[in-house]
Amino acid sequence: MLERFKGHISVHAITWGQEHIKALEEASQLGYRAIEPWPTFALTYEGRETELVELLDRYGLVMSGLYGGASGEKGRKFSDPTKRVSIIDHNVRLARILAKCGAGHLIFGPGGPRERPTTLEELKIAASTINEAAKRTFELGVKACVHPHLWTELQDENELDALMEYCDPDVVFFAPDSAHLTGAGMDPAAVVRRYKEKVAYVHLKDLMPKEARVEDFPMLMGNEALPVFCELGLGPVQFLPFMEELDAIGYDGWVTVEIDKSTSTPFQSLQICRDYVERELGIPIQGVPVTEDQRREPHEHAEERPANEC
Secondary structure: OOOOOOOEEEEEHHHHOOOHHHHHHHHHHOOOOEEEOOHHHHHOOOOOHHHHHHHHHHOOOEEOOEEEEOOOOOOOOOOOHHHHHHHHHHHHHHHHHHHHOOOOEEEEEOOOOOOOOOOHHHHHHHHHHHHHHHHHHHHOOOEEEEOOOOOOOOOOHHHHHHHHHHOOOOOEEEOOEHHHHHHOOOOHHHHHHHOOOOEOOEEEOEEOOOOOOHHHOOOOOOOOOOOOEEOOOOOOOOHHHHHHHHHHOOOOOEEEEOOOOOOOOHHHHHHHHHHHHHHOOOOOOOOOOOOOOOOOOOOOOOOOOOOOOO
């Protein structure tokens, strides 16, 4: 159990699917005070960011970050040079929303599907696109955080290490995910230690145990495949060493609890996750007020260059 962990807990809205307002309502009811909403939801408030801030505030929430990168368009990849302009444009739009909402982290998810290991040449192309997009978001006060992800162009440890070597250390940061690193055969704690200067955002997630059966989850209809991910503490991910390493490097940023698909209801799944974080990791969630540091002022340069000026 951790003592006085310096980071802050957020929750991901993905579990609620397209029920965006319900996500805000139930996250608030569960005691979470920050949320990472769907980027598509945030984009509906483009140009009306004050309304989004007011909506979040109505539920006692602040925005912790948004998921961007090569995501948002089917088949788009960092390693495809023909997609560079659209990737930069997409991420600058998201960064402007983040900046105007007082948030400062954009998760750079890689593109898929993964057809084979990514070559060094492709990783160099990917890094070039990431560097340019990250430079633009950094100008807006938003950190671009590389996020290794299963089944994508950035999955394996050698790919991560090569990409980080090619990326600009002044503007490119790192967002480790406990489940995606574990699922790719990495030691999440060791990866955090290696990139301790770059860790700027974290996803806290567990993997479904290999021995799990559909029959173990009575809320499922019986004809679905088991989700790849599960509630915190029910799978094989070793959270305590991961969190201890974050604590050891002095990490004081967002740690976002995430489960892609509930095996019961989103409320029940995120309640299980909340209780695990509080009881097993010793990090309080309920009753923790939003601090002034978390409720940042909108960035003063959020209105600068048009997104398509690359």
